[in-house]
Amino acid sequence: MAGRRRRSARKPLWAKILVATGAFLMVVAGGAVVYANVMFDKVNDAAQQACLLDDCTAYQPGEEVTGPLNFLLVGSDMRKDWSAAQSDSIMILHVNADLSAANIVSIPRDLEVTIPDCGNGAPCDDKINAAFSVGGTDMKKAVSSLAATLTDLTGVKFDGAAMINFGGFEDVVELLGGVELCVPFDMDLEHPKDADGNKPHVKKGCREYEPKLALGIVRERYAYDYDNPNWDPKYGVGDYGRQRMQQHFIKQLLKKAKAEGYMTNVFKVGELIDKIGDQILLDLKGRQVTDLAFALTDIDASKLTTLKVPSDSVKENEIWYVRTLPEHEKAAESLYKAIRDDDLATWTLENPDWVNKTG
Template sequence: MAERTSGRLAKYARPRKAPLWSKIVLGLGCVLLVLSGGAIAFGKTLLNKIDSIQQEDILGNKDADGEVDGPLNLLMVGADLRPKSGEPARADTIMILHIDKDLEQANIVSIPRDLRVEIPDCGDGQPCTDKINASYTYGGSKPKDGAANLAKTITNNFGVEFDGVALVNFEGFLDVVKEFGGIDLCLPHDLDTKHGGVYKKGCQRYKPDDALAIVRERYAWPDGDYGRQRMQQHFVKQLLKEADKQGYVSNPTKVGGLIDQVGKQLILDLGGIKTSNYAIALRGIKAGDMESVKLPSESQTIDGISYVVIQEGQQKQDADSLFDAIKDDTLSQWLKDHPDYLNKDPSEKDKK
């Protein structure tokens, strides 16, 4: 098998008695529209707005009957959906959102972008070994092709097959934070960022540019990209809380405007199923109950290049059992058995 490095990339519904809005999960690499059956009470206009969000056939697994059946595994990718001419497409964040059979519990598994894997197609139809985010770039300049190659890479390496894909232009979510007037983020320690200066430990309200600098930061964390993953997942939950606090999940007029903002930053593949069908089916999911999971792995330098690897032995056993739990819909039990891999949200200090 050819050995390449990422520095040498190619050019390239169930009814409810009372209207209840659930959440819009949005953020870097973590996007899922989850609106409740209460949307029906506000009429077809809002449902049509939800269905106007762009969908493309990325995985080639269209569902003819349009039913949303659990369990579900959705690939969520934070990427530049409009790369400048001549620049390679990039995926900065990769997450698997697992939803259980009952469509009531969702958990997020982060895949480190530097994870060393075998990529089945490295732009020329040939395999290579590289960082997993390189598979997105090798897929070509179109976001859908990059996502398809990334999904294939994950499936080939870990056996997880996907029911859908959500591609998000993360920097575009600055518009959403601007609409909120800012966002509350909690830092476990002072963070000296490359793009925004030093931010102090604790919970504070941040303007959009500062929030982006915090969430993008990688090198100021003691454990590097793992720290950034935790902050990205925290950012997702805080956006949800902010949307709820400001009435975006209970006011049809406000949520309509938010859908317009979010929709500009999304490309979805829901297997041909209407986005509104997903919205209604997944209304029982609560953002506060979502757990975020670190992949059993560690950093390692190989031939002068920094990778994330899954070491042989106990670590590989834990990683294999994690992917088995995703496939078998036993992830909630796996989390109880492996609490050390949970990413604790810094705003929930006392969460058990």
């Protein structure tokens, strides 16, 4: 690899919400067609849609959805004072051929890759998060660059993409009145600092958290480090630890949403859509949101299998990288092939060490 550049880098929630929303709307349609049609329009119009990928008009609204499917999911944090967006969460959602099961492959944002175009028409080697930052504050360019980099790395072509601003996650937690998170060890968080710049401290254990602190826990990665005396290696270092917490957060969020009726009460479904719709940017290649939601109703979101890219953390010149080392190359290549060939069920059984266990 040549042309290395250093940059200080500063779940899938939308799909699960849409699966639940779609299932509910199908029930509503049986007894209240007019209201259901209003809700269809509400869901389809709620999220911002843009052409983020190649061939973004490949399908027509209402066209049958067939599998397998691969979606790029990005959790970002856009701030007014930033010159470029940051991708705190990068995932590939793979849905199998008969649309009955799904897997999520988490991509460490510190994964070192070759970016096909680093903004000057030339490739460079950097963390994959930098591929997103290439777009600056242009979300279309950011997602497009990230998708191209992942396709170059894995050979996987995407059937759609979704980006959610992390403010959307915070809004959902606020709507639900908090979320219970199980912190694996004592942590000093980078965010949210108080007026004097002091870091919040959270204790090991399970408890309910308010939106800003919950988001701080989900975004934290520096606590998962050898320098933290409270760190427990079994929870992973750096991005690996944060991936586990992000997946735990998504499952806890779904659990709370279900308990509060946001997956079964028509009025609450509408309230949820209103709350986060403007925080989501979608490219479904011409499909409507409800087309996809109906197609995925057989998937049990609580049974999604979450996978890690075979790799390891390496510290170089005080900077952490995630690299696919020689001993990981066979497993990594077979993972990418399994996504392309729709054979992740077999890969998961053969590679249990790379299955994330959350909770």
